[in-house]
Amino acid sequence: GENVEQHPSTLSVQEGDSAVIKCTYSDSASNYFPWYKQELGKRPQLIIDIRSNVGEKKDQRIAVTLNKTAKHFSLHITETQPEDSAVYFCAASNPNFNKFYFGSGTKLNVKP
Amino acid sequence: DAGVIQSPRHEVTEMGQEVTLRCKPISGHNSLFWYRQTMMRGLELLIYFNNNVPIDDSGMPEDRFSAKMPNASFSTLKIQPSEPRDSAVYFCASTRTEKNTEAFFGQGTRLTVV
Numbered sequence: 001g002e003n004v005e006q007h008p009s010t011l012s013v014q015e016g017d018s019a020v021i022k023c024t025y026s027d028s029a030s031n032y033f034p035w036y037k038q039e040l041g042k043r044p045q046l047i048i049d050i051r052s053n054v055g056e057k058k059d060q061r062i063a064v065t066l067n068k069t070a071k072h073f074s075l076h077i078t079e080t081q082p083e084d085s086a087v088y089f090c091a092a093s094n095p096n097f098n099k100f101y102f103g104s105g106t107k108l109n110v111k112p
Numbered sequence: 113d114a115g116v117i118q119s120p121r122h123e124v125t126e127m128g129q130e131v132t133l134r135c136k137p138i139s140g141h142n143s144l145f146w147y148r149q150t151m152m153r154g155l156e157l158l159i160y161f162n163n164n165v166p167i168d169d170s171g172m173p174e175d176r177f178s179a180k181m182p183n184a185s186f187s188t189l190k191i192q193p194s195e196p197r198d199s200a201v202y203f204c205a206s207t208r209t210e211k212n213t214e215a216f217f218g219q220g221t222r223l224t225v226v
Binding site: 034 | 145147153154155157160167168203205213214215217218219220
């Protein structure tokens with residue numbers, strides 16, 4: 001099956017700085033890579049996703065990059081704000097089984 | 113649609129008791145996942161159903177855990193007997209299988225086994 005590794009496990013940045021979270025995956029058949037944000041006590045919710053036919057996708061302050069050759073993808077948050085503080089999960093999906101394999105999560109703390 | 117609905121939201125039970133968690137996926141979704149979340153292990157996939165059929169239950173920790181999906185609108189996750197180490201938040205998620213698409217999560221059930 002798929003193995004998704006996520007780093008770092010915790011990340012603390014100053015408000016206004018950028019934050020980068022990185023993930024690697026093992027199954028070359030995976031072709032869908034969503035990112036979820038989980039606020040304290042709430043459910044994970046999709047914030048951005050990317051498919052394997054695209055190398056980069058941006059949505060306002062959030063961007064995701066994908067390197068299929070190296071099997072890694074990253075989440076970039078620019079101009080961080082305190083409300084960005086949460087746990088972020090990356091995931092990789094195999095098209096044959098549509099199972100979402102999640103990374104272990106990154107706890108992001110944005111200090112005002 | 114009200115989204116993925118899980119019940120109960122919170123469950124406190126004594127060790128050895130049977131626990132049943134329930135999930136109603138989004139109408140029209142044909143894939144359903146059960147996840148367990150703990151601080152130590154993050155989000156773990158327990159079992160995955162497609163068109164009501166269990167496709168992969170390799171994540172189910174042991175025989176004390178079982179899951180069913182009798183129809184497209186209902187699934188249960190049962191733990192019998194429960195143990196303190198089963199304490200976690202259990203999430204149900206659903207999606208459509210055709211094309212890789214977003215998985216929507218329920219609110220989760222916080223289980224505490226004392």
